[in-house]
Amino acid sequence: MTEPAITETLIDAHGIRPEEYQRIVDLLGRAPSFTELGIFSAMWNEHCSYKSSKIHLRKLPTTGPQVICGPGENAGVVDIGDGQAVVFKMESHNHPSYIEPHQGAATGMGGILRDVFTMGARPVAAMNALSFGLPEHPRTRRLVHGVVEGIGGYGNAFGVPTVGGEVRFDAAYNGNCLVNAFAAGIADTDKIFYSAASGVGRPVVYLGARTGRDGVGGATMASAEFDDSIEEKRPTVQVGDPFTEKRLMEACLELMATGAVISIQDMGAAGLTCSAVEMGDKGGLGVRLDLDRVPCREDGMTAYEMMLSESQERMLMVLDPAKEAEARAVFDKWDLDFAIVGETIAEDRFVVMHGGKVMADLPLKALSGTAPEYDRPWEPTPPAAPLGEVPQVDALDALKALLSSANHCSRAWIYEQYDSQVMADTVRGPGYGAGVIRVHGTDKMLAFTSDVTPRYVAANPVEGGKQAVAEAFRNLVAVGAKPLATTDNLNFGNPEKPAIMGQFVGALDGVGQACVALDMPIVSGNVSLYNETGGSAILPTPTIGAVGLIAAGETPILGLPREGDVALLLGESAGHLGQSALLADVLGRAEGDAPPVDLQAERRNGDFVLAHRDWIQACTDLSDGGLAMAAFEMAAAAGLGVRIDIDDTAQLFGEDQARYLIACSFDAAEALMVKAGQDGVPLVTVGRFGGDAVRLGGAEAPLAELAGLHRDALERLFD
Amino acid sequence: MKAAILVFPGSNCDRDLATAFRAAGCDVTMVWHKDTALPAGTDIVGVPGGFSFGDYLRCGAIAANAPVIGALRDHAARGGYVLGICNGFQVLTETGLLPGALLRNARLKYICRTVGLRVEGESLFTHAYGTGTEIALPIAHHDGNYYADADTLDRLEGEGRVAFRYTETPNGSQRDIAGILSENRRVLGMMPHPERACDPAQGNTDGARLFAHLAGALTAA
Numbered sequence: 001m002t003e004p005a006i007t008e009t010l011i012d013a014h015g016i017r018p019e020e021y022q023r024i025v026d027l028l029g030r031a032p033s034f035t036e037l038g039i040f041s042a043m044w045n046e047h048c049s050y051k052s053s054k055i056h057l058r059k060l061p062t063t064g065p066q067v068i069c070g071p072g073e074n075a076g077v078v079d080i081g082d083g084q085a086v087v088f089k090m091e092s093h094n095h096p097s098y099i100e101p102h103q104g105a106a107t108g109m110g111g112i113l114r115d116v117f118t119m120g121a122r123p124v125a126a127m128n129a130l131s132f133g134l135p136e137h138p139r140t141r142r143l144v145h146g147v148v149e150g151i152g153g154y155g156n157a158f159g160v161p162t163v164g165g166e167v168r169f170d171a172a173y174n175g176n177c178l179v180n181a182f183a184a185g186i187a188d189t190d191k192i193f194y195s196a197a198s199g200v201g202r203p204v205v206y207l208g209a210r211t212g213r214d215g216v217g218g219a220t221m222a223s224a225e226f227d228d229s230i231e232e233k234r235p236t237v238q239v240g241d242p243f244t245e246k247r248l249m250e251a252c253l254e255l256m257a258t259g260a261v262i263s264i265q266d267m268g269a270a271g272l273t274c275s276a277v278e279m280g281d282k283g284g285l286g287v288r289l290d291l292d293r294v295p296c297r298e299d300g301m302t303a304y305e306m307m308l309s310e311s312q313e314r315m316l317m318v319l320d321p322a323k324e325a326e327a328r329a330v331f332d333k334w335d336l337d338f339a340i341v342g343e344t345i346a347e348d349r350f351v352v353m354h355g356g357k358v359m360a361d362l363p364l365k366a367l368s369g370t371a372p373e374y375d376r377p378w379e380p381t382p383p384a385a386p387l388g389e390v391p392q393v394d395a396l397d398a399l400k401a402l403l404s405s406a407n408h409c410s411r412a413w414i415y416e417q418y419d420s421q422v423m424a425d426t427v428r429g430p431g432y433g434a435g436v437i438r439v440h441g442t443d444k445m446l447a448f449t450s451d452v453t454p455r456y457v458a459a460n461p462v463e464g465g466k467q468a469v470a471e472a473f474r475n476l477v478a479v480g481a482k483p484l485a486t487t488d489n490l491n492f493g494n495p496e497k498p499a500i501m502g503q504f505v506g507a508l509d510g511v512g513q514a515c516v517a518l519d520m521p522i523v524s525g526n527v528s529l530y531n532e533t534g535g536s537a538i539l540p541t542p543t544i545g546a547v548g549l550i551a552a553g554e555t556p557i558l559g560l561p562r563e564g565d566v567a568l569l570l571g572e573s574a575g576h577l578g579q580s581a582l583l584a585d586v587l588g589r590a591e592g593d594a595p596p597v598d599l600q601a602e603r604r605n606g607d608f609v610l611a612h613r614d615w616i617q618a619c620t621d622l623s624d625g626g627l628a629m630a631a632f633e634m635a636a637a638a639g640l641g642v643r644i645d646i647d648d649t650a651q652l653f654g655e656d657q658a659r660y661l662i663a664c665s666f667d668a669a670e671a672l673m674v675k676a677g678q679d680g681v682p683l684v685t686v687g688r689f690g691g692d693a694v695r696l697g698g699a700e701a702p703l704a705e706l707a708g709l710h711r712d713a714l715e716r717l718f719d
Numbered sequence: 720m721k722a723a724i725l726v727f728p729g730s731n732c733d734r735d736l737a738t739a740f741r742a743a744g745c746d747v748t749m750v751w752h753k754d755t756a757l758p759a760g761t762d763i764v765g766v767p768g769g770f771s772f773g774d775y776l777r778c779g780a781i782a783a784n785a786p787v788i789g790a791l792r793d794h795a796a797r798g799g800y801v802l803g804i805c806n807g808f809q810v811l812t813e814t815g816l817l818p819g820a821l822l823r824n825a826r827l828k829y830i831c832r833t834v835g836l837r838v839e840g841e842s843l844f845t846h847a848y849g850t851g852t853e854i855a856l857p858i859a860h861h862d863g864n865y866y867a868d869a870d871t872l873d874r875l876e877g878e879g880r881v882a883f884r885y886t887e888t889p890n891g892s893q894r895d896i897a898g899i900l901s902e903n904r905r906v907l908g909m910m911p912h913p914e915r916a917c918d919p920a921q922g923n924t925d926g927a928r929l930f931a932h933l934a935g936a937l938t939a940a
Contacts, residue, residue, distance in 0.1 A: 152829050156859070157770040159731025243773025247728050334728060417829045419859045421915045422768075424735035427922070438920050719826075 003034035003304070010034075014041035020372055027366055035303045035352065035359040039367070042270030042308055043277060046529055049371040052495040053527045056505055060512045064521045066484055068189060074115040074266060075185075076523025077192055078485045080549050084439065085192065086446055087121035088184035089524035090129075090489040090545040094531055096238070097179040101146025102153070105179050106240035109154040110312050112183040114266040117249045118315065120193040120256050121185030124423060125437050126155050127164040128181050129450045129489070129543045133174030135406045135717045140169070143177050144718050150240075151181070152417040157242035158249075161426050162418035163435025164448050166543075169406045170455075175533025180489040182450060182545040186439060193256060195265040195275075197283035197318045197344050202262060204276070204287060204342035207315040207331065208248045211272070212297035214238045215310025244313040244336070251334040252315065258330070260323035267314040273307045275316040276342070277350060281368045283318075289342035291354040303352060303359035318344060378501035384459045387578045387592030392649045395696035398586050399628050400709060402653075405585040408625055409713030428558055432637045433620055434475045434548070436556065443552040447481035451546070453624070454539035456594035459579045461503045465510025465542055466597040470657055472546035473518045474621035477606040478660060480557035480613045481548025486515060488525040488544055493537025495529045503540040504529075510597075511542055517599035518606075520546060557609075559617045560638035561663035561689035567642065568669055569627060569686045570676075571605050571659030575650030581624040582653040601658040608681045609660060615668035622659040627686065628652040628696060630661040635694060636707045644687040647697030663689055720745045720937040724765040725791070725807075727752045727782045732768030732805065732914065739914035740765065743930035744938070752785040762937045763800035764791055766807030768859070768912060778821060778862045779809030788814055800937065801906040802844065805860055808898070808908035817899055817908045818875070819867030824860070825891025831859040833923065835886035836897055836911060840879040842904040847932035854925040856911035858889060858897075863910040865892035865899075875899055882907055 004010060011021050014037055024032055024040050032040060046052060062070035068085055069077035075089035093108025109126070116123045128151055133140045155162055160183065197204075215238035255261055263283065265275040272289070280287040291306050301309075319327055319340075331338035345351070350367060352360040402408050412431060420429035427436040427445055434449040451471040457464030469486065476483045488511060493500040515522055531538040550556045561567075577583060578592020609619060618638070622630045627644065635642040646652055664672065669685065676683035693700045722740040726733045726749050737747045748758045752771075757764065771782035782788075795801055795816055803811040811817045824830060833855050838848040848854060867875070872894055875881055883898035890910075898909030913926030 156829060156831075156861075157729070157731075157773065159769060241773070243729050243770065243775065246731065246770075250728075412832075416832050419829075419831050421831065421857050421859060421912070421921075422731055422735070424732075424738060424915050424917070424921065426915075427920050 006031055006034065006037060015045055016041055020044060023372065027363065027370065033360065035307060036362060038304045038308050039273050039360055039362065042273045043367050044371045047269055048274055050527055051372045052374050052376050052529060054373050055375055056508050060508065061516045061521045062523065064519065067521055067523055069192065070523050071525060073194055074118045076485065076487060077119065078523055078547065079189065080444065081551060083189050085187050085189045086184055086547055087116050087119045087187055088182065088487055088547055089115050090180055090182040090487045090543060091115065091526040092489050092491060092528040093179045093181065094176065094491065094528050097147055098177050101143045102150040103239050105147040105150030106154040107238045107312050108179050108181045109151050110240045110242065110245050111268050112181045113158060113160065113245060116183045116185040117252055118193065118264055118266045119187065120191050121187035122253060123160045123183050123185040125184045125435065125448050126160045126162045126182060127435065127448055127450045127545065128179065129166045131168050131173045131178035131541060133169065133177065134171050135169055137174045141718060147179055148414050148417050154240055154242045156419040158246050159422050161420050161422050161437065162415065162430060163420055163426060163437060164430050164450060166450050167411055167414060170539060172539045175536060176531045176538050178491050178538065178541055180543045182487065184448060184547060191256065193261060193264050195263055195279050195282050197263045197279040197285050199262065200285065200344055200346045202344045203319045203321055203324065203340045204344065205317045205319045206294060206339045206341045207317060208336055209241065209244045209311060209313040210295045210297040210337060211306055211309045212311045213301065213305055213309060216305055216308045238310045238312050240312050247334040247336055248313050248315065251330050251336055255327055255330045258323060258326050260320050260327045262318040262320055264315060264317040267316060269310065271309050271311065271314065277364060277367050279316065279318060280350065280364045286345040286347045286349040286364050287342060288345050288351040289353065291352060293339050293341045295337040295339050303354040307352065376495050376501045377498045378505050379498040380502050381461050381506055384593040390577050390649065394699065395628065395647065395652055396699040396701050398582060398653065399632060399696060400706065401586045402581060402625050402629060403632055403706060404709040404713045406717060407585050408581060408629065410711045411714065412711060413714040413719065432633065434479045434481065436479055436558065445550040445556055447476050447479045447548040447550065449475035449546050450543060451475060452541055452543045454541045455579050455584055455590060457507050457540040457542060460594040461506025461540060462510040463594045463597055465507035466514040466599065467594065467657060468542055468544040469511055469514035469518060469520060470597050470602045471621065471623050472544045473520060473602060473606055474660065476546060476548030477609050478557065478619040478621050480555060480610065481550045482610065483518060483520045483546060483548045485523045486520045486544050486546045488522050488542055490525065490527045491531055491538060491541040491543065492529050493532045500537055507540055507542045514599055518603060555613050557613050557616050557619045561618045561634055561640055563640065563690045565617055565663040565689045566666055566669040566685055567631065567644065567687040567689060568662040568664065568672065568683055569659065570608065570662055570681065570683050572601065572656060572682045573651055573654060573659065574656050575654040576656045577650050577654055580653060580655045595655050595657050597657045605658050605660065605681060608679060612672055612675060615672055616662050616664050618663040620661050622661060623655065626653045626655050627661065632694060632706060634661060634663060635689065635703060636710060640689050641691035641693045641703050642687060642689050643695040646686060652696060720762050720934050721758065721760050722747045722763050722765055723750045723757045723761040724767055725750050725752060725787055727771035727785060729771045729773050730767050730769035735914045736765045736767045736804065739917045739926065739930050742917055743934035745934050750787060752782065752787050755786050755790060757790045757794055761794065761799065763802060763933065764794055766801065766803035766810050768805030768807060771806055771810065779806060779813040782810045783813035795906055798903060798905060800843065803908040804912055804914065805910055808910055809862065811906065811908040816906050817901060818871050819865055821862050822864040822866050823862050824864050829861040830889050833857045834889050834911065836883045837886055839884055840882045840900050842882060842900050842907065843933060843936050844907045844929055845882050847928040853886060855923060856913055856925055857915045858911050860910055863890045865896040867893060883909055883911065
């Protein structure tokens with residue numbers, strides 16, 4: 001079959017700018033073939049090359065004594081003691097999910113799970129952070145149902161517990177939903193697998209599902225803005241098969257145990273192209289592929305289609321030739337395809353053969369190493385206008401409005417569609433603070449949380465970036481876990497607009513500062529740009545996934561308040577109402593600056609909680625909705641009333657940072673007050689748990705009434 | 720006491736079930752679906768939860784035709800004990816070892832939450848709880864809506880073969896049935912997951928008694 005001629009239209013259709021095309025021609029000393037153009041477009045699009053973000057990402061803190069492997073591999077690896085590591089990452093599948101919510105979300109889940117088990121780790125926990133348009137927007141309902149079913153359908157069948165996540169609704173996501181999926185696995189530190197190939201003349205092996213035409217050009221699609229033609233892009237969305245993924249994981253882990261695997265890389269965005277180039281590039285080798293040997297689902301696939309297919313549940317591996325028979329037997333057992341499709345070569349070339357013809361012959365290093373890198377112009381986000389007068393509100397009416405709003409009601413309707421207990425090690429599932437699992441066969445526990453407050457980031461990218469990390473830190477601390485490390489999923493609009501790039505640069509600055517101050521280096525992540533439709537961008541959404549450790553012998557803080565427990569508020573309360581949930585979701589005002597984040601106070605207050613964990617019965621961080629919302633959530637989780645002796649709106653609903661609500665016995669409260677006085681940590685008594693009513697200052701309502709409003713709101717909106 | 724746990728491609732509660740049996744003091748062997756025999760001296764066969772063969776075609780339908788099922792049938796015919804949980808229950812109805820079928824949940828959604836159960840039919844599986852006791856166990860399924868014709872349901876109830884009933888049905892099951900026994904009361908199929916409620920760290924130990932009693936009784940025998 002002859003390939004189409006390279007025209008300007010064709011170049012443009014591949015998302016390659018004229019100056020980028022010139023660079024390709026200069027590099028090759030000739031015009032590229034059609035297949036080669038496809039390969040370049042796959043390697044140089046924003047999604048794979050990080051060309052707009054790279055120079056800023058380099059400033060992030062990525063190292064620390066706990067870090068075994070930082071960004072650059074399939075997932076980050078962090079030491080959890082006893083020769084074990086937690087392997088984790090968060091990744092977006094925003095564009096595919098908007099076009100085809102069920103399959104888009106399902107394959108997002110599949111991709112992140114593969115990233116984890118490619119490293120040799122068995123996935124043990126998942127989370128997802130979802131941002132949708134307003135509930136009343138005509139598209140939202142279909143997206144919510146589709147995305148939740150897609151994630152559930154894939155994760156439940158694969159067999160990984162979903163232990164946390166977040167869901168938000170805002171008009172800014174009407175034309176661009178966000179689906180950020182997190183997965184974590186456990187591996188032995190001496191059995192981590194990397195992607196760098198080594199050894200010349202070694203077999204390159206194709207594993208897993210067959211290659212079809214699905215997803216051809218998917219990564220290029222994910223690097224473009226949407227317009228009215230998005231329905232035409234549906235064929236670029238891949239289809240997921242969790243049954244194959246489960247078998248692929250079992251087969252890979254079995255194969256890794258035999259010592260046959262030299263290097264391994266999952267086929268994600270731009271499938272065969274990215275995985276082969278990555279393995280060669282990292283290992284300083286070339287790769288020759290023979291496409292006639294690639295297992296295909298359809299007849300007559302061209303080289304171009306095979307190289308760009310994003311068919312799911314596939315892996316590429318460099319094999320120890322001495323163990324070929326053993327490797328083949330493992331894949332036969334699991335009824336999966338296993339084919340030698342190429343070899344490593346000494347020359348720095350990426351050679352693709354098909355039908356006896358050379359379809360691509362490119363300098364391999366240059367394909368990834370010389371991808372364009374842009375220092376895009378950016379403008380700092382202007383300071384937010386000062387907050388106008390906020391009247392005193394009826395505290396109970398405001399609380400009722402908040403806890404029954406789409407953004408702050410119970411997420412049970414969603415998370416009950418996810419298996420949160422498979423693997424039988426779930427200590428705390430989703431719904432209340434960080435999720436916690438036990439490391440199988442040990443007394444260690446891992447805690448997981450996912451956080452960001454996009455309305456803060458929009459108002460003040462630097463403080464908003466800090467806040468996302470600080471809230472993750474607090475959620476881990478509140479269960480008694482030492483925060484270990486983070487993964488960032490950076491979702492922004494079009495980076496070619498200086499204002500958007502300014503949000504990105506500012507948020508990253510804040511994230512970086514907080515990760516340093518709180519000792520939570522970033523070990524993996526993903527950037528999703530061009531989240532715009534018709535020129536309108538999403539709220540800047542740098543989702544932070546974080547992992548904490550509760551070592552064997554340490555007491556987790558997993559209790560619930562008891563009758564008569566004292567309610568203590570830890571941290572300074574200035575009453576910051578700017579950009580608060582009260583303003584956004586009750587008063588309908590997006591106003592003021594984000595709350596400032598004092599990272600020293602965050603650190604000090606967090607350390608105080610961890611140091612005195614044995615006195616603390618229950619603990620939660622204060623975030624959206626401030627003290628009032630935290631007190632309600634703690635009371636509802638315990639099925640017990642609460643009395644907060646405060647009337648002032650700003651004190652009840654302000655969102656000052658570095659704060660926790662603690663429940664403990666009277667004696668423990670006394671001891672904590674003494675310690676806090678000595679350590680200079682602000683700690684005050686704000687009320688008491690008990691009875692069956694929620695009382696804020698002078699107003700009171702039955703807990704059962706509030707809990708009912710909270711629990712059923714999402715179901716009323718979407719079922 | 721020797722337990723054999725069947726493993727199909729797509730099973731994902733096999734390890735959880737093995738952990739629960741081991742914690743109760745049992746020897747556990749995992750048996751691959753392509754095997755045609757069970758280990759000698761097997762007292763009980765566990766058919767675990769998960770999505771055997773991806774739940775393609777119909778939940779449990781392909782697994783019910785796997786090579787190992789012949790050995791399972793022989794074991795049951797000899798009066799051996801069988802415990803099928805969730806997908807395992809679906810496999811047992813598909814093999815015909817238990818009557819009825821598990822249909823899609825009434826509200827069409829997957830459900831994962833802890834539910835109340837009333838213990839009813841007397842058997843080695845339920846003895847530790849005692850008839851009439853209320854316990855709580857997690858469920859996690861998309862197709863747990865128990866269905867059988869009225870005659871079958873009457874017979875199951877008449878013979879005291881309803882092992883567990885939901886205190887409030889989450890999935891539309893006929894007569895709130897959550898688990899049923901075979902005629903000889905040695906084969907139990909149930910949708911709830913006792914293996915997820917065996918350890919204080921899981922926040923619930925109601926499932927542990929089932930395994931402890933089985934282990935004790937079968938070891939004594």
